[in-house]
Every structure is written in C-alpha cells, then in structure tokens.
Amino acid sequence: MARAQTPVAARTRQGIKLSNGNNKSRVDLKAIVWRTLSIVILASLVNYVTSWRYKQKKAAYEAHAGTHANTADAVHDWTRGLPKNCVLVDWKSLGVRNAQDPWKNATEIFTPGHTFSHAEPVFQIFDRGFLDILGDAPSIQLIAENNAYMFAHEAPIWYPPTDEVFMCSNAGHPPSSLERTNVLSKLSLQEAAAKGTATVTEIQPIPTLEMTNGGTLFMDKLLFVNSGRGSTFPPTLALVEPLPPYNSTVILDNYFGMQFNSLNDAKVHPVSKAIFFTDPTYGDVGNFRPPPQLPRQVYRFDAETGEIRVVADGFSMPNGPAFSPDGRTAYLADSGSAWKGGYDSTRPQTIYAFDVDSDLRAQTWLNRRVFAYVDTGIPDGLVLDTKGNLYAATGDGVHVFSPRGILLGKIFIGSTSANIAFAGKGRLVVLAETKVFLVKFAAEGMSLDFWGMSRAS
Numbered sequence: 370m371a372r373a374q375t376p377v378a379a380r381t382r383q384g385i386k387l388s389n390g391n392n393k394s395r396v397d398l399k400a401i402v403w404r405t406l407s408i409v410i411l412a413s414l415v416n417y418v419t420s421w422r423y424k425q426k427k428a429a430y431e432a433h434a435g436t437h438a439n440t441a442d443a444v445h446d447w448t449r450g451l452p453k454n455c456v457l458v459d460w461k462s463l464g465v466r467n468a469q470d471p472w473k474n475a476t477e478i479f480t481p482g483h484t485f486s487h488a489e490p491v492f493q494i495f496d497r498g499f500l501d502i503l504g505d506a507p508s509i510q511l512i513a514e515n516n517a518y519m520f521a522h523e524a525p526i527w528y529p530p531t532d533e534v535f536m537c538s539n540a541g542h543p544p545s546s547l548e549r550t551n552v553l554s555k556l557s558l559q560e561a562a563a564k565g566t567a568t569v570t571e572i573q574p575i576p577t578l579e580m581t582n583g584g585t586l587f588m589d590k591l592l593f594v595n596s597g598r599g600s601t602f603p604p605t606l607a608l609v610e611p612l613p614p615y616n617s618t619v620i621l622d623n624y625f626g627m628q629f630n631s632l633n634d635a636k637v638h639p640v641s642k643a644i645f646f647t648d649p650t651y652g653d654v655g656n657f658r659p660p661p662q663l664p665r666q667v668y669r670f671d672a673e674t675g676e677i678r679v680v681a682d683g684f685s686m687p688n689g690p691a692f693s694p695d696g697r698t699a700y701l702a703d704s705g706s707a708w709k710g711g712y713d714s715t716r717p718q719t720i721y722a723f724d725v726d727s728d729l730r731a732q733t734w735l736n737r738r739v740f741a742y743v744d745t746g747i748p749d750g751l752v753l754d755t756k757g758n759l760y761a762a763t764g765d766g767v768h769v770f771s772p773r774g775i776l777l778g779k780i781f782i783g784s785t786s787a788n789i790a791f792a793g794k795g796r797l798v799v800l801a802e803t804k805v806f807l808v809k810f811a812a813e814g815m816s817l818d819f820w821g822m823s824r825a826s
C-alpha cells in the first residue's frame with residue numbers, strides 16, 4: 370500500500386477508473402509503458418532503415434547522374450578507353466539544339482555525337498550501364514547481304530543444336546504477293562564464325578506456311594507465326610521440324626471459328642509454356658489479307674489443351690511480345706505509328722509493360738504501363754537477356770533498355786531492324802531487311818534451358 374502513495378500510484382488510480390479493475394491496473398500501466406516504448410523503438414528503427422535506404426538510393430542516383438554531368442572529368446572517368454566502335458551520347462548536350470542544327474523530322478534518323486556512315490554501325494552509349502552489356506570488345510559484323518529482296522525481315526529463330534538461324538522475307542513485298550507466299554531461309558553461325566560471312570539458303574516453300582512473320586522455339590521445333598494470304602489461307606501457328614525435309618503441322622488457325630486478322634509474332638511463357646501471340650492488321654494494310662474482323666489484341670494459346678483466350682487489348686498495332694526471365698512481367702511493342710501503309714508519328718511507337726497474372730492458367734496481362742517510347746521508327750521484335758534488359762528492334766537498329774525502361778544504349782545500324790534473336794551467350798542476330806548483322810558482346814539471351822537445348826560445339 371505504501372507504493373500506492375507514489376506518483377505512479379496516482380496514475381494507477383486513473384488506470385483503475387479506466388479499467389474498472391484494481392488488480393489489472395498495474396499490469397495495464399506496465400503494458401502501456403511497454404507498448405509505447407516498443408512503438409517508439411520500432412518507429413525509430415523503421416525511420417533509421419528508411420532513411421538509410423533513401424541515402425543509399427540517393428548516393429546511387431547521384432553516382433549515376435554524375436556520369437551524365439557535362440563536366441569533362443565525370444564523363445572522361447568511365448569513357449576512357451572506350452572501343453572505337455562506341456560513341457558516347459551525353460544527354461545534357463541534347464537538351465537544347467545548336468542554332469545551326471536542323472530540327473529532326475519524324476521519319477529521319479537522329480545521330481547524336483557522330484555522323485553516320487552506312488559502312489560503320491556503332492554502339493551509342495546513353496548510360497554507363499550499357500558498358501556491362503558491351504564488355505571489353507563488342508563488335509557488329511555484317512554476316513549476310515542481298516539487295517535483291519528483303520530476305521531478312523522477321524521470324525529469326527536460333528536453333529542451338531545446329532547453330533543455325535532461320536528467317537523470313539518481308540510479307541507483302543516482292544517476291545511475295547497475293548499470289549505467292551514469302552521466302553523462308555536460314556544461315557549458319559558456325560559458317561559466319563569460320564568465314565566472316567554466312568551463305569543464306571532458301572528453304573523450299575513449306576505447304577502450311579503462308580506469309581510467315583514471326584517465330585520462336587517451341588520444344589525442339591520451330592514455331593512459325595503466319596499472317597495468312599488472301600481469304601483462302603488463314604493466319605496460323607505452325608510447328609516445323611528444324612531439319613530437312615522440314616515437315617510441319619498447323620496447331621491453330623481460328624478463334625471460335627473465325628479467321629484471325631494477320632498474326633504477327635509470338636513468345637512462349639518461360640513457366641507455363643503457353644504461346645502468347647499478337648494479331649494486328651498489317652495483312653490488310655499490305656493488301657494480302659481481307660479486312661480485319663477481330664480487335665487488335667494479344668492471345669494466349671495452350672498447345673497441350675487447345676485452350677485459347679485473350680489476355681490484353683486496346684492496342685493500335687500489337688506487335689512483338691516478350692517476357693521477363695521469371696515470366697512475371699510481359700512486354701508488348703505497339704507499332705501503331707506504322708499506320709495505313711504510311712507513318713503517323715502521333716500514334717504509339719511504344720513498348721508497354723504488364724504484370725502477368727500469377728494464375729498459370731489465366732495469365733491475364735494486368736497493370737499496363739508505359740515502358741518506353743522509341744524515338745525512331747516503330748518498336749517491333751523484343752527480346753530480353755538473362756538480367757532482364759530489354760532489346761527492341763526499331764527504325765535505326767536495336768535499342769537496349771534497363772528492366773526499368775531506361776535507355777542504356779543503341780546498337781545503331783542506321784536502318785530498320787524488324788526483329789532480333791539472341792544466339793546464346795554473347796551473340797545477338799540483327800535482321801535488317803537486306804542485311805544480317807551479328808553482334809558480339811557480353812550479354813546473354815534468356816535461357817533456353819526450359820527446352821533442354823544446348824548449342825552445337
């Protein structure tokens with residue numbers, strides 16, 4: 370009772386009133402003190418961690434920003450010893466045009482930091498992070514060229530066991546027409562390694578392929594996405610054997626009985642193995658398909674069960690799809706500025722990112738957001754490396770973005786590339802209509818381990 374006379378007891382009495390229980394009062398007080406103490410301690414801990422993390426991020430940002438500062442020292446620091454075929458593009462020098470420089474017109478190519486000569490493709494470095502991708506001795510090698518027709522347009526598929534790359538010519542352009550499908554060919558990267566250039570071998574028309582425009586590996590086969598020709602030959606997905614006689618099987622040619630518009634490109638989800646493909650209306654634009662009947666959207670097809678569903682819509686021209694290495698993020702190039710056979714630069718030439726619904730059967734594309742808007746031409750084929758960096762085929766070559774959509778650099782070839790394909794570690798094949806380039810650098814394409822593929826030695 371003596372303790373009841375202390376100030377603590379006075380507060381305890383208030384406690385009594387509040388709690389209506391004599392015995393509980395001291396316990397309550399203790400609990401309140403402890404609770405308050407732990408809240409204070411927890412709050413300061415959270416505050417400490419948050420401010421520590423903020424300081425870390427700020428330091429990282431400042432270190433990064435420093436690389437772009439227009440002070441000779443900051444830039445010189447990491448650009449010292451850049452390989453000859455690399456050009457540093459200093460963002461800060463781009464902010465205001467020099468009085469004598471002409472404005473760039475939407476269809477032209479922008480070459481900051483250098484004047485472009487077709488003889489010399491270059492790596493344009495916009496961010497120090499690009500150096501990790503390039504490594505010590507990056508190169509861009511012209512391995513095949515044929516100015517007679519656009520043989521190297523789309524559907525690049527690297528087949529590891531033979532180290533060959535398949536590709537198709539530009540559908541709707543000669544020699545293809547409403548009367549004739551486009552040309553499928555292949556080249557050998559081993560030949561390119563041995564001789565510096567590779568022979569392009571045309572493959573005899575494969576009966577099920579009509580106006581091929583996209584391709585990717587599916588198990589141990591080539592999956593070709595075909596735009597279709599006229600109304601007699603509908604758009605299809607077809608599997609083709611990678612070796613002669615290249616026999617094939619159509620695995621999809623309709624949506625609930627309807628023909629697709631003109632299927633364009635596909636990627637396989639790294640976890641579910643479902644096929645995701647896009648259906649813009651370029652067949653109509655190119656006068657080799659009837660007017661479209663379906664929206665321009667993205668589909669998911671399970672080749673095992675046959676189930677098909679739409680996972681995203683609302684695009685101008687849905688083009689190249691891609692997934693992050695973990696399959697949780699989807700990307701889509703909207704090439705809407707290539708519009709009605711011409712070019713409307715006010716329409717999207719934008720890469721969007723989505724979260725992929727974690728339900729492996731649904732896999733709806735959620736939370737659409739802008740990933741990047743490309744400055745030249747349209748974004749077309751997209752591929753990712755093992756670190757989640759994204760490579761987009763565009764109007765002046767390949768644009769390389771960090772997983773957050775920051776432009777790290779360009780593999781600048783000065784003309785359009787419609788699609789690209791990694792050929793394992795350190796090699797990227799760039800299709801450029803009448804040319805094929807082989808880029809050698811430090812990056813590695815998303816693993817094909819899920820198909821159990823290994824490269825010919």
Ligand SMILES: *[C@@H]1O[C@H](CO)[C@@H](O)[C@H](O)[C@H]1NC(C)=O
Binds near residue numbers: 474475476477
């Ligand atoms: C842009 O440049 C192209 C080729 O030089 C030209 O045909 C076109 O008229 C120009 N457009 C504008 C808006 O200046």
Ligand SMILES: *[C@@H]1O[C@H](CO)[C@@H](O)[C@H](O)[C@H]1NC(C)=O
Binds near residue numbers: 610
């Ligand atoms: C090609 O033919 C072989 C032998 O008939 C068959 O096992 C294989 O599945 C065929 N491949 C395709 C893609 O149709």
